[in-house]
Every structure is written in structure tokens, then in C-alpha cells.
Amino acid sequence: MPTVHSVTYQLLRRQGLNVVFGNPGSNELPFLKDFPEDFQYVLGLHEGVVVGMADGYALASRRPVLVNLHAAAGTGNAMGALTNAWYSHSPLVLTAGQQARSMIGVESMLANVDAPSLPRPLVKWSYEPACPEDVPRALSQAIHMANLPAKGPVYVSIPHDDWGREVEEDAALVARRDVHHASTPSDAQLAGLAERLNQARNPVMIVGPEVDAEHANALAVELAERLRMPAWVAPSASRCPFPTRHACFRGVLPAAIAGISSKLDGHDLILVIGAPVFRYHQYAPGRYLPQGAELIHLTSDVQEAARAPMGDALVGGLRATLEKLLPTLTQSERAMPEPLPLPQPMADEPGRLAPESVFDALNELAPKDAIFVKESTSTVTAFWQRVEMRHPDSYFFPAAGGLGFGLPAAVGVQLARPERQVIAVIGDGSANYAISALWSAAQYGVPVVFIILRNDTYGALRWFSRMLDAEDAPGLDVPGLDFCSLARGYGVDAVCTDTRDAFENALRQALNATKPMLIEVPTTTIEP
Numbered sequence: 403m404p405t406v407h408s409v410t411y412q413l414l415r416r417q418g419l420n421v422v423f424g425n426p427g428s429n430e431l432p433f434l435k436d437f438p439e440d441f442q443y444v445l446g447l448h449e450g451v452v453v454g455m456a457d458g459y460a461l462a463s464r465r466p467v468l469v470n471l472h473a474a475a476g477t478g479n480a481m482g483a484l485t486n487a488w489y490s491h492s493p494l495v496l497t498a499g500q501q502a503r504s505m506i507g508v509e510s511m512l513a514n515v516d517a518p519s520l521p522r523p524l525v526k527w528s529y530e531p532a533c534p535e536d537v538p539r540a541l542s543q544a545i546h547m548a549n550l551p552a553k554g555p556v557y558v559s560i561p562h563d564d565w566g567r568e569v570e571e572d573a574a575l576v577a578r579r580d581v582h583h584a585s586t587p588s589d590a591q592l593a594g595l596a597e598r599l600n601q602a603r604n605p606v607m608i609v610g611p612e613v614d615a616e617h618a619n620a621l622a623v624e625l626a627e628r629l630r631m632p633a634w635v636a637p638s639a640s641r642c643p644f645p646t647r648h649a650c651f652r653g654v655l656p657a658a659i660a661g662i663s664s665k666l667d668g669h670d671l672i673l674v675i676g677a678p679v680f681r682y683h684q685y686a687p688g689r690y691l692p693q694g695a696e697l698i699h700l701t702s703d704v705q706e707a708a709r710a711p712m713g714d715a716l717v718g719g720l721r722a723t724l725e726k727l728l729p730t731l732t733q734s735e736r737a738m739p740e741p742l743p744l745p746q747p748m749a750d751e752p753g754r755l756a757p758e759s760v761f762d763a764l765n766e767l768a769p770k771d772a773i774f775v776k777e778s779t780s781t782v783t784a785f786w787q788r789v790e791m792r793h794p795d796s797y798f799f800p801a802a803g804g805l806g807f808g809l810p811a812a813v814g815v816q817l818a819r820p821e822r823q824v825i826a827v828i829g830d831g832s833a834n835y836a837i838s839a840l841w842s843a844a845q846y847g848v849p850v851v852f853i854i855l856r857n858d859t860y861g862a863l864r865w866f867s868r869m870l871d872a873e874d875a876p877g878l879d880v881p882g883l884d885f886c887s888l889a890r891g892y893g894v895d896a897v898c899t900d901t902r903d904a905f906e907n908a909l910r911q912a913l914n915a916t917k918p919m920l921i922e923v924p925t926t927t928i929e930p
């Protein structure tokens with residue numbers, strides 16, 4: 403007779419979830435026993451690392467990914483990383499081991515009391531099957547819930563005494579299900595959208611992470627060129643949806659209400675594609691839209707469409723919508739926008755490099771299809787100005803701003819995309835939230851280039867403290883960190899470089915290495 407265990411692995415194999423990111427406890431061992439040869443287990447030393455690696459892997463592979471956590475404590479440790487996975491629409495299938503069914507009620511050790519409530523609201527769906535026989539079907543539901551729009555993490559808690567239970571032959575029917583989403587706007591909806599775009603006097607496009615997630619970057623470029631309109635990246639950018647040296651590219655919008663309106667002043671139609679309206683950050687009140695402007699929002703996310711404070715929205719498959727929209731648009735006679743000017747070099751200081759100088763060196767030496775995983779919060783603007791990004795999947799940043807994403811996500815992205823070089827650019831503050839990801843990189847030989855920008859402070863918070871008139875706040879400096887020793891302690895070769903030449907030499911060496919390497923760079927501080 404088949405068992406919950408055998409049918410589950412049949413389901414995972416058939417649906418392509420054969421890479422498992424986890425950190426085990428006794429509750430998880432009955433699931434992990436007889437682990438199949440064609441599956442890979444990737445161990446993280448902390449559940450924040452586990453989910454961060456899985457998030458990077460899911461975003462870069464565009465596939466649902468299985469995560470196996472340890473009961474309540476493991477789920478709790480994962481919640482920080484889950485904030486990013488929720489807002490990046492990462493299709494993570496989180497499973498957590500539960501105590502034996504008869505031991506949950508007495509709240510024995512490792513019982514995950516009220517398990518489905520624990521990860522909410524950072525999951526699309528959360529469930530603990532009412533009986534062992536329902537586990538395979540519940541996991542099938544979880545996979546399809548995670549992968550249907552709007553994609554996002556789901557959670558299933560499974561008592562450890564379920565795995566050996568025998569099930570009917572029919573239980574395996576779930577393993578053979580194919581569930582797909584197909585939704586395009588009606589001809590009437592498209593005609594209405596095309597009419598507004600064709601008639602706009604001075605339209606502007608704002609592109610978001612879903613454009614990159616759907617690999618619709620080239621369609622966005624075609625749309626910008628067809629209507630001869632500037633293209634901004636939506637605020638709080640977690641991906642790069644538009645080539646950054648294209649003539650239409652205008653940079654990343656500020657994450658402030660007043661700032662967005664001022665940047666868009668003069669445009670009469672604002673087309674937002676694949677981003678929430680908007681992911682504001684600093685509180686800077688003002689008008690939501692410039693005088694006389696209308697906004698149209700294209701997204702596959704019902705919640706993003708419903709919660710926007712202004713504008714109209716069309717909810718559907720993004721690629722399909724753009725593919726059907728483009729042939730209905732007439733070529734604009736407007737002049738093409740002028741390309742942005744290239745930034746000037748920045749001087750280094752004795753013993754410290756300017757972050758701009760690090761980014762200029764990266765732009766010069768990194769492979770043209772490198773994938774950057776960024777998590778240094780004060781250097782985002784300088785990075786987007788100086789490092790050219792051309793292809794889909796070229797940039798990942800924590801989508802909820804939850805730090806501890808960068809190091810593990812870089813490992814996950816490199817595991818998913820071995821054909822492209824992953825370069826992690828991490829602040830010395832951010833690096834500490836999931837530093838043990840370096841151990842996983844070393845153990846699995848994942849050749850990420852880790853660059854730690856050490857300015858000995860929480861640079862972005864220094865800027866916020868001035869904005870919020872809290873410059874005397876304590877806890878804003880992080881001096882005395884030695885990332886080379888920390889890296890070596892986790893098994894990663896490391897070097898500290900405090901001149902441009904030394905950094906470039908170390909970067910060349912790291913780019914040619916077949917194992918991970920960390921470069922610590924003392925840097926000056928800059929305004930975000």
C-alpha cells in the first residue's frame with residue numbers, strides 16, 4: 403500500500419519540487435527519512451537563511467520551492483524572511499513538522515500550537531490537515547496556491563506521525579495534476595486601454611518587479627519605444643524590469659508621495675505595469691498625482707489593484723496583456739527621450755573607497771549578464787546610476803526591506819542560475835542578520851562573490867534620523883566588525899581591500915574562482 407510519505411515524494415517529484423531548503427528537528431525526521439537520490443537538501447543554519455535561500459532560488463528559477471522548517475520555533479525564526487517572500491510574490495511551499503497528533507493538545511515539547519495561525523498574514527494559505535490521509539492533497543493544494551497569481555508563500559503544518567500512514571491508491575491522483583492560469587483582458591477592455599494610451603499627450607510608464615518576474619522586460623521596452631515615453635522603475639525596487647542604459651530609462655522613483663508626484667509632473671497619463679501603486683517608504687505627504695494626470699494600473703495581483711489609493715486598474719496576466727496591447731498601439735511621432743547622462747567618477751579617501759567607486763569598478767569588471775543581489779540601503783541610488791543592468795533577473799533586493807535577505811538569497815539565486823555570476827553587494831549592517839548563509843555557500847561550493855561595504859554605521863538610518871529629527875538616537879553605529887575573520891570562520895575565503903586597485907584585483911580573482919569569496923571594502927558614507 404502507498405503511504406503519505408511515498409505519495410508525497412511522488413507529488414514533489416512530478417511538480418518539480420526536488421530541491422528542499424531546510425533546517426531539521428525531530429518532528430521533520432520522518433519526512434526526511436529515505437530521502438530520494440534525485441532530491442537535493444540544502445541546509446541553512448538558521449531558518450531566516452533557509453527561507454532567504456529558498457526565496458532567491460524561487461525568484462531566479464520562477465518555480466515553486468519546498469521549504470522544511472522545525473515546528474513553531476523554526477517558523478518564528480523564518481518570519482522576517484517571510485516578509486520579503488510575501489511582497490516579492492515568491493512561490494514558497496513552507497512545510498513545518500508538528501508534534502505527534504495525540505501530543506499537540508497537551509502542548510508537549512515541539513508542539514506547534516495553533517500552527518496555521520503562526521505565519522499569518524505573511525502567507526496566501528495556511529493549513530494543518532485534519533487527518534494523515536489528507537496530507538498529499540493538502541500539499542498539492544499548497545503547490546498550486548503558491549504558483550497561481552498572485553503568487554506567494556503558503557504554509558502546511560504536518561504531524562510527524564502522519565508520514566507512515568497508508569493511503570488509498572487514488573491518493574496519488576494529485577501527483578498528476580496540471581493547474582495553469584490563463585487570463586487576458588477582453589477585446590473591449592484592450593480597446594479602451596489602447597484608446598487612452600494613443601490619445602495621451604505626454605504619457606509616462608512605471609515598471610515594477612512583476613514585469614521582470616514574467617520576463618516581460620522586452621515588451622516593456624517595445625511599449626516605451628512605441629509611445630516614445632519615459633520609463634521609471636517603481637519605488638522600493640526589488641527587481642530590475644527595464645534596461646538601465648536605455649534612452650527611455652529614467653531611474654527609480656523616490657518612495658515618497660510628494661516625490662513621485664513631482665517627478666511625474668507634466669504627464670497626463672501614468673501607466674503602472676507590474677508594481678503596487680505605490681510601495682511608499684519615507685513619509686512625505688503631498689498630492690498622490692500631479693495636476694491633471696490620470697493613472698492606469700496593470701497587475702495580476704487582485705489585492706494590489708484593490709488597495710491602490712487612486713487610478714484605474716486592469717487585473718490579468720501581464721505578458722498576455724502586453725502582447726495583445728502592443729499591436730493595437732500606433733507609433734508615436736514624439737521625439738525619443740534623451741538618455742540619462744553618465745555619472746562622474748567619485749574620489750576615494752585614504753583607507754576607504756567611495757561606494758560610487760566600487761560600483762564603477764563593478765560596472766567595468768563584472769560579466770555583462772551578472773546577477774546582483776543588493777542589500778546596502780544607503781547606496782541604492784548610486785548603484786542604479788552606475789551599474790548597467792540589461793537582462794531579466796539581473797537584480798534582487800528585499801521586497802519588504804526586511805534585512806537578512808541578501809546573503810542567503812544570493813546563495814539561492816546562484817544555485818538556481820549557475821550559468822550567470824551572482825554578485826552580492828551587502829551593507830555591513832545587513833550582513834549580520836543572516837551571516838551564517840556563508841556556511842551554506844562554502845558547504846555547497848556556491849561561487850557567489852560577496853562584497854561587504856563596511857561604513858561602520860547603519861547608513862540609511864543616519865539619513866532617516868536627520869529626516870525625522872532624531873539625530874541623537876542611540877544604536878546607529880556598527881563599528882569593530884571583521885568580516886574576513888567571520889567569513890573564514892564559516893569556510894569562505896576572504897580579503898579586505900581599501901584601495902581601488904586592490905579591490906579590482908580581488909574582484910578579478912573572485913570572478914575567476916569556482917568557490918565563494920568575500921571582499922570586505924571599507925567605504926565612505928553617502929546620502930541614500
Ligand SMILES: Cc1ncc(Cn2c(C)c(CCOP(=O)(O)OP(=O)(O)O)sc2=O)c(N)n1
Binds near residue numbers: 857
Ligand atoms: C530585519 C531588519 N531589521 C532592521 C531594519 C532597519 N534598517 C536598518 C538596520 C538599516 C541599516 C542597514 O545598514 P547597512 O550597513 O546594511 O547599509 P547602509 O549602511 O548602506 O545603510 S536600513 C533599515 O530599514 C530592517 N530594515 N530589517
Ligand SMILES: [Ca+2]
Binds near residue numbers: 830855861
Ligand atoms: Ca553600513
